[in-house]
Amino acid sequence: MNMDSHIEQILWTPEQISDRVSELAVQVTEYFKDEDPSPVIIGVATGAFLFVADLVRKIPLPIAVDFIRSDSYGCGTQSTGEPSISLDLKIDIRGRHAILVEDIVDTGHTLSCLIDLMKSRGALSVSVCTFLNKSVRRKVQLQLVGDGKFFCGFECPDYFVVGYGMDYAEKYRNLPYIGVLKPELYG
Numbered sequence: 001m002n003m004d005s006h007i008e009q010i011l012w013t014p015e016q017i018s019d020r021v022s023e024l025a026v027q028v029t030e031y032f033k034d035e036d037p038s039p040v041i042i043g044v045a046t047g048a049f050l051f052v053a054d055l056v057r058k059i060p061l062p063i064a065v066d067f068i069r070s071d072s073y074g075c076g077t078q079s080t081g082e083p084s085i086s087l088d089l090k091i092d093i094r095g096r097h098a099i100l101v102e103d104i105v106d107t108g109h110t111l112s113c114l115i116d117l118m119k120s121r122g123a124l125s126v127s128v129c130t131f132l133n134k135s136v137r138r139k140v141q142l143q144l145v146g147d148g149k150f151f152c153g154f155e156c157p158d159y160f161v162v163g164y165g166m167d168y169a170e171k172y173r174n175l176p177y178i179g180v181l182k183p184e185l186y187g
């Protein structure tokens with residue numbers, strides 16, 4: 001069955017997404033163009049996979065690309081107080097500019113934990129590049145590190161959105177647009 005019939009409203013079309021990703025790539029390139037080494041792009045799995053793929057192809061710098069996945073809600077915490085990471089970086093971030101790339105920032109818990117983790121590992125700076133920002137739902141303010149900067153695609157209204165990497169129960173990530181599910185599809 002075609003997933004389009006599950007969507008109540010499209011918020012951003014593929015063209016709008018592509019145009020905005022291009023603008024973000026220009027901003028990131030301009031900010032980091034004189035840095036050597038170039039930053040490490042850290043995609044937060046799984047939701048950021050399409051955004052990362054689109055973004056990095058529009059940044060003409062010798063960046064590195066890696067992925068990280070935090071378990072459960074936020075990073076979760078084990079008894080050690082360390083964030084619970086189920087997929088870790090391959091790249092050593094010490095002395096590097098880290099750019100955490102997210103699909104959407106909601107409460108801010110996930111990114112806040114990941115920023116702290118990058119800081120504790122000795123990143124030279126930690127920036128965030130999120131495609132969507134639901135700032136009305138923020139619970140934790142993001143404390144960027146060093147000269148880190150906050151790059152954001154669009155302010156997102158307070159809907160649960162799917163598509164362009166974002167899921168509901170692991171579905172709809174492959175929608176090429178971002179939309180809102182019909183209410184009867186939840187639950």
Ligand code: 5GP
Binds near residue numbers: 102106108161167
């Ligand atoms: P936070 O820790 O900021 O509350 O949430 C971060 C993660 O929750 C996001 O990276 C995303 O995976 C998920 N999330 C938050 N809001 C939405 C939403 O509207 N739709 C979807 N599909 N996932 C969301």
Ligand code: MG
Binds near residue numbers: 044045046048103104
């Ligand atoms: Mg995410």
Ligand code: MG
Binds near residue numbers: 047166168
């Ligand atoms: Mg999800």
